[in-house]
Amino acid sequence: MIWLCITSLLSITPAICNQLIDTSHIRVFPAVNKSIAGVFQVSDLNPAFNYAFNASEARRLCSALGVNIASKAQVQEALSRGLETCRYGWIDEHFAVIPRIKHLSICGQNKTGLVTWRASVTKKFDVFCFNESDAATQLKDATTDSPMSSTHASGQSRSSSKAANSTQAVHPPSSSSSLLSSSSSTPHTVDSGAAAARFVSSAQGSAGAKPILITSTCALLLIAIIVLAFIKMRRSRSDLKQKQEYVQTEEWTCVKDIKETDTAAQEEERIEMDDNAS
Structure with missing residues (x-):
């Protein structure tokens, strides 16, 4: 009897914890329902736009949105399809990453590729979430398109990525900040989803x-x-x-x-x- 009660309590606890997370003050990049390979980055819309989630909070936030925290391989795939940010985000392997396509001195230590930061799990970053249904839909669309239309879609994706990069607004870094700590005030992309993002496509059904x-x-x-x-x-x-x-x-x-x-x-x-x- 006691064992059954404990098991039931443990099964209910994650759902209750997810409901306690406030998702009304978050920003999603790319915009809501516009993930790349199912991957999107979630930030807190605090006044200073500082990092706000430790490793456990980041995982719970993705769960509250009805999705999973992204893995390194999933973010790498999104990077290959044009995802580029200038803010570190937690991933499933308990370290933070920045997907970079171009060199930029104030983003990811001027590196390209998937730049990693193995910090303490108590340190605060953004988080990369993964929407499996979006990824499946995008994969299905990519496989059903003709080679010509696929080439055209790829060109549009690159163009939209360049347009997004061109809209990045740079916060002036503090002279007393180190190279790593300056990442919290590094450029962030402004998009149509900058207003408080409610949920991704499957979040509403999950909340219900x-x-x-x-x-x-x-x-x-x-x-x-x-x-x-x-x-x-x-x-x-x-x-x-x-x-x-x-x-x-x-x-x-x-x-x-x-x-x-x-x-x-x-x-x-x-x-x-x-x-x-x-």
Whole structure:
């Protein structure tokens, strides 16, 4: 019983924690429902636009949006398709990365490719989330398009990526900041999703499913308790019935023994009387 209660409590806790995360003050890049290979970066819209999520908070934020935290391979694939940012974000392997296509001194230490930072899990960054349904849809669209249309779409993707890069607004770095710490005030891309992003495409359905999940878990827990109580009650009745049968058997045995003793005594008295009479 205790084990069942603990298991049910552990299953309910993540859903409750996800509901406690405020997703009304976040920014999604690229804009909402415009992920690249299913990958998008989530930032906190605080006044200073500083990093706001440690490793565990980053993972819970993606879950609250109804998606998973992106892996290194997924961000690498998005980079190959044109994703470029200037802010570090947590990934599934518990370190932060910046996907860079072009060299920029204030972004990723002027490196290109997937620039990594193995920092403490308590350090705050953005987070890269992965929407599996978006990735599947984009892959399906890419495979069904003709070679000519695929080339055209690739050109549009590169053009949109260049346009996005050209709109980056640079925050002047502090003279006392180090190269790594300056990443918190590095350029960030301004897009149509800069206003508080609510959820990605599957987040609304996930948010509606959480109360159902909690209700179902509670119902299953209640059913399990009732079943266990019923089994225990049946066992108690069975044990009581066996005890009653045992007592009745003992009583019958005692009565039988007493009757046999009385009969034997009477027989002995009758024999003695016959002997005396003769």
